[in-house]
Amino acid sequence: MLKHRIANTAGIVAATLLCWLYGLHLYHSANQPLYRSASQPLYSPPPQPAAHAPPSAPAPAPMRDSSDSILTFIHASDVHISKFVPKGGLVHFLHFMQTSVPLISPRALIVTGDLTDGKDKHRLISQQQPEEWLKYAEVLERHKLRARFNGTFYRDQRGNHDCFNVFSADSKENYFKQYSAARDSSGYLLQIQESFGLYSFVATDGCPAHGFARPLNFFGYLDAPSMQLLEQRMDAAKDSNHTFLLNHYPVSTMLYGRHSRPFKALVERASVFLCGHLHELVGGIGRQLQAYKASEGYWELEIGDMKEHAVYRVFAVDHDLVSFVDVRLPLSTIPLSNPALLDARVEEALPHPPVILVTNPKDARYLLPKHEPLERMRTSSFIRMLVWTDAPVSSITVAIDGHRLPHPAAYRGRERQVVEGRADETVKVPLWVVPWDPAQYDDARVHQLQVTVVDEMGKQSTSLTPFALGRDVSIPLNNDARGGWIMQQDFASMFRISGFISYIIMALCLLVIPRLYYAALPNYASWLSDRAVLHHKQQALTHHLFALLQRDANIFARSKLLLAILAAKARFVVWTQFTAQVHFSSSWLFWPSYLFAMSICVLPLFAGRLIPSAAGSDGIGSVYAYGIYMAGEWSPLLDSWTYALASIVSLAVLLVYLPAAIAPPHMFYSPRALTKRPWYRSVAIRVAMLVFIFVYLGIPVLMTLYTYGWESVVFGYGKAWLFIASSVALYMVDWRLPVSLSSYEVPAAST
Structure with missing residues (x-):
């Protein structure tokens, strides 16, 4: 008998360790593309022009009333042109091109991905629609975006919707x-x-090497060849006054590999990281997806989408001070629905309220101490602001801390040609200036600059700019609840660490340790009887403490009794759950649970046709916890970790509930205390468990079946199989074979 227990224990330990070692091997293999040699990249990047040192630019003149030394550009994202969705998308993009771009007339226009929607009619399956791309190309051609400024005006890049399928x-x-x-x-x-x-x-493409069909492909990554290309481009830009790094995915949703330098070392050269992808999330938690990365010294600024919110961002670099303002199209004047879909046309510009961007003094919430000459604000002679209007300006009012400045605003703007001989291609620099004495505000305090502009059509806009000229004065953005917390996170590390920890806790505490404890017991029946006696005594002690608590009026005594009750309850819950786990280890449910726990570590969560458009077997891939394996190579996509976490959490909840459900109630409660079913055996809890399993496992299984085919069910070891097994177990335990209250003999000593 002893040899049998030793062999049983050794077998469990050996099998668990072997599975975990193989899991570590899979984890290392899945992440190899991030760090492998870049001598053979996944694609052959086009040859980059040799980086020549730019001609040394003269030092910018003091910030007076000249419109020189100002660069403007627009950032937009997430257009989502769709042949099926009648709202937003294309219509907003057309109005943006017809109204906003001519109004601002910037030097450059940058769009960071999700140019098309890439979904089917029901918006469930991803499918590239050539009609959407033809319409996008038609818009570019109609507004001559590719040719403007000798091809240096408009730039776009892919988003996850552009590489779906x-x-x-x-x-x-x-x-x-x-x-x-x-x-x-x-x-x-x-x-x-x-x-x-x-x-x-500098734009990077965070799309995976293989563009999987949704719902995969939410997160992005840069492998070693992509990081090599990023290094080359950042080196070519090393002599720039400012470098703007662009990607569709925010940094928090990216996984960065390494060629010779890590991403953090490269991004230190960037002033601003521009991205999209998250739209504005839901419930207002994404209204201000912005964060200052202090260790690297750059601002990460996510822009809301053009699809629904019709928002774009206007940047101005004035004497190397970077400022921006978010602008929305006048949605109230745009029809809510577009029945014409891809045949929609916009011929006239919309009346647009004035757009105000104060460049000096700069908004103190968005300073870049490592990249900006902030001292120029303290030596400037004028308040400087850019005011774009579609009608002549009627009045401009400027006030600081509620006090209107005595000097009127003067126009010092101009329109300049970028390419000689093309009078129709100009950049507008509508500069207005107001004399001021910055020494009056260099007092280590935060001041408020208010600018109100009214045009001759009666349209009015107001801009509020907090500024501080003190050297050590900074204003926190305080936007954690509006998206700042999300932008500061490292979801790659968060998912990996939480996945590893939750899996280890689940496997050890709920399966392996109780099983080893069970195998080491010389007399399981005697131990179970002794545990029942102790549980009944602990329950009786808790009832006794409750009785004392009701009789004692002394506040200190009641506090001590309350702490004692909480401690007794905690001990009771922990020990009863552990006893239930040990009891569970002796049942027929243990081995299926153990196999599922190990399969999450070593087998695919599911496999299927992840890219339906791919020919033959190329589109078939396997989704492991660590990444996706397809066509003989790994894609270390963080989406797989979200699937793994859902499976781990679901299995952990089952492994907590099922042992308690199959354990006879009299094992924990004395006959005197037990007058009805325990709370965890109530109908409400049983229904809640079914709902939980359906939401966490059933719905994902149905989605993968609908999207990736029947293979995702047949080979869905960590999803479909787990869902079927858990449903059968809950049916057998909770509904078909309800536990009788008299199914366990209470030892006499417990009374």
């Missing part, structure tokens, strides 16, 4: 390479040389 960058379904402005899926380097400096825009 696209096997590779060379696939025919990759319409981006045919209909976009950039054409290159690897990103781009755009450098704008002005008389006052060099400004670089």
